[in-house]
Amino acid sequence: MKKRLQGFIVGLILGVVLFTGTAATAANYQALAATFPVYINGAEWQTDSPPIVIDGHTYLPLKALGDVLGVDIQWNSALFRVDITKPEEIVVISDQGNKYHRQNCPTVKKVKEYVTKEEAAAMGYEPCGVCQP
Numbered sequence: 748m749k750k751r752l753q754g755f756i757v758g759l760i761l762g763v764v765l766f767t768g769t770a771a772t773a774a775n776y777q778a779l780a781a782t783f784p785v786y787i788n789g790a791e792w793q794t795d796s797p798p799i800v801i802d803g804h805t806y807l808p809l810k811a812l813g814d815v816l817g818v819d820i821q822w823n824s825a826l827f828r829v830d831i832t833k834p835e836e837i838v839v840i841s842d843q844g845n846k847y848h849r850q851n852c853p854t855v856k857k858v859k860e861y862v863t864k865e866e867a868a869a870m871g872y873e874p875c876g877v878c879q880p
């Protein structure tokens with residue numbers, strides 16, 4: 748019986764330490780409304796959920812930001828997580844060489860084909876060392 752009581756007390760103390768440790772960590776964050784605008788492609792971003800600043804870092808609503816950037820962001824309630832799907836990146840293959848490039852690579856003189864990065868790799872092309880797609 749004495750051993751059970753000791754185990755309970757140790758468990759209780761451990762629980763209190765863990766709980767207060769978590770509470771202390773959470774108490775260190777202070778969210779402030781951002782006092783500056785956010786621009787996307789030169790236009791001020793208007794949103795119902797304004798950005799906040801915590802410890803000098805700006806936080807934006809994930810779903811709204813995904814919508815603006817063309818990234819699919821979904822709440823997966825079955826797995827209790829956020830799923831982010833990036834759009835496929837389009838790269839170019841030039842009419843010379845065995846590399847694929849970003850669309851603005853200065854080494855590309857004439858575009859042979861626009862393909863996804865995965866398609867370029869499957870075709871045997873390698874990433875350009877200059878533009879690093």
Ligand SMILES: [Zn+2]
Pocket residue numbers: 847848849852853854855875876877878879
């Ligand atoms: Zn390149």
